[in-house]
Amino acid sequence: MGSLKRPTVLILGAGAVGLALAGKLGSVATVYAACRPVHAGAIRERGLVMEGVWGDGTVREVIPVTGPADVPPAIDFVIVTAKGTDTRAICEEYAGVIRGRPTVSLQNGIGNEEVIAGYTDTVIGGTVTTNFSVLGPGHVRVLSESAPMRLGVWSGDAGEALGELTGIVRSAGIPVEAEPDIRAGKWGKALLNIAVNPICALLRAPVGVAADEEIRGIVDGLVRETFAVAGAEGVRLPWATVDDYLAHLFRVQVPDFAAVYPSMYHDLRLGRRTEIDLLNGYVARLGERHGIPTPQNRCIAALVRCAEAHPDWR
Numbered sequence: 001m002g003s004l005k006r007p008t009v010l011i012l013g014a015g016a017v018g019l020a021l022a023g024k025l026g027s028v029a030t031v032y033a034a035c036r037p038v039h040a041g042a043i044r045e046r047g048l049v050m051e052g053v054w055g056d057g058t059v060r061e062v063i064p065v066t067g068p069a070d071v072p073p074a075i076d077f078v079i080v081t082a083k084g085t086d087t088r089a090i091c092e093e094y095a096g097v098i099r100g101r102p103t104v105s106l107q108n109g110i111g112n113e114e115v116i117a118g119y120t121d122t123v124i125g126g127t128v129t130t131n132f133s134v135l136g137p138g139h140v141r142v143l144s145e146s147a148p149m150r151l152g153v154w155s156g157d158a159g160e161a162l163g164e165l166t167g168i169v170r171s172a173g174i175p176v177e178a179e180p181d182i183r184a185g186k187w188g189k190a191l192l193n194i195a196v197n198p199i200c201a202l203l204r205a206p207v208g209v210a211a212d213e214e215i216r217g218i219v220d221g222l223v224r225e226t227f228a229v230a231g232a233e234g235v236r237l238p239w240a241t242v243d244d245y246l247a248h249l250f251r252v253q254v255p256d257f258a259a260v261y262p263s264m265y266h267d268l269r270l271g272r273r274t275e276i277d278l279l280n281g282y283v284a285r286l287g288e289r290h291g292i293p294t295p296q297n298r299c300i301a302a303l304v305r306c307a308e309a310h311p312d313w314r
């Protein structure tokens with residue numbers, strides 16, 4: 001990619017995160033957003049409407065696409081923002097575009113990068129600690145932000161691509177940092193989702209509920225089990241001790257996101273599959289393999305799966 005050329009980015013699975021990212025990157029890159037026809041139609045008709053901490057307004061630069069045939073050959077970066085439950089399907093659908101291109105996962109949970117690595121050599125892992133929601137067709141809101149985006153090489157010869165992408169994201173006005181140990185970074189972000197997403201989804205409550213006296217002990221247990229499993233996996237989490245992370249969770253992350261509803265809340269509300277098996281369910285499975293008891297993660301994962309299977313009971 002020449003330094004004067006405007007970069008071209010394809011976002012795969014553009015919903016809350018992907019549409020907001022497309023809207024922001026549209027100022028510095030040519031952005032194609034692979035989204036559902038309902039969003040594509042609204043964006044073609046009147047542009048992408050954004051509100052919140054990433055700015056208010058209508059962005060007309062985003063080009064919606066609804067299949068690989070709409071994607072031009074000159075793509076510099078692919079960014080996956082579909083739910084983890086859809087990673088394989090969307091990679092299959094766009095396999096011809098992904099092949100040979102640096103491809104980034106900005107998804108929550110553990111395991112997406114491994115799937116993407118089956119489709120291209122150069123994979124960049126990423127974390128986003130910002131809250132996004134879809135308000136309607138082609139209309140997104142960005143609420144609280146608690147940390148910069150973090151991007152790091154997952155596999156392949158991604159050093160140069162990582163530098164270029166970080167520069168593009170930064171020049172679009174999104175806070176971003178390079179993450180030298182992206183595996184640890186992904187687990188570090190997953191701690192927050194494991195701690196709050198299922199509880200908020202089941203109670204239909206915002207993140208602030210984690211500080212409730214009754215709930216705090218459950219959050220504590222979920223995090224302690226996850227720390228133990230991550231340790232057994234050889235992951236060097238960004239916090240030296242579980243108490244350091246719990247202090248960060250309750251003093252910084254829960255207050256920053258107190259009023260917002262996490263992505264899993266929206267999944268259950270809309271009757272969609274959740275990412276529970278890439279979060280608490282994943283910890284429970286790994287715990288079993290390592291002989292580490294994970295009763296709290298096992299229990300909450302079962303409750304979420306039950307709620308998924310019986311939307312009529314909610």
Ligand SMILES: NC(=O)C1=CN([C@@H]2O[C@H](COP(=O)(O)OP(=O)(O)OC[C@H]3O[C@@H](n4cnc5c(N)ncnc54)[C@H](OP(=O)(O)O)[C@@H]3O)[C@@H](O)[C@H]2O)C=CC1
Nearest residue numbers: 013014015016017034035036081082086107108131132263
């Ligand atoms: N929302 C948030 O605040 C945050 C979310 N994340 C993570 O980011 C990822 C995305 O989350 P979020 O944006 O909330 O999820 P959304 O469900 O809002 O967005 C994903 C979009 O991808 C669409 N999609 C799936 N498959 C395809 C396909 N083959 N072609 C076109 N579109 C497709 C989905 O459509 P459909 O629903 O019809 O399948 C949906 O519109 C998740 O891993 C989440 O955990 C990370 C940080 C914050």
Ligand SMILES: CC(C)(CO)C(=O)C(=O)O
Nearest residue numbers: 129130131132261262263
């Ligand atoms: C950080 C948080 C909780 C923001 O919404 C998130 O990652 C999610 O909703 O899944």
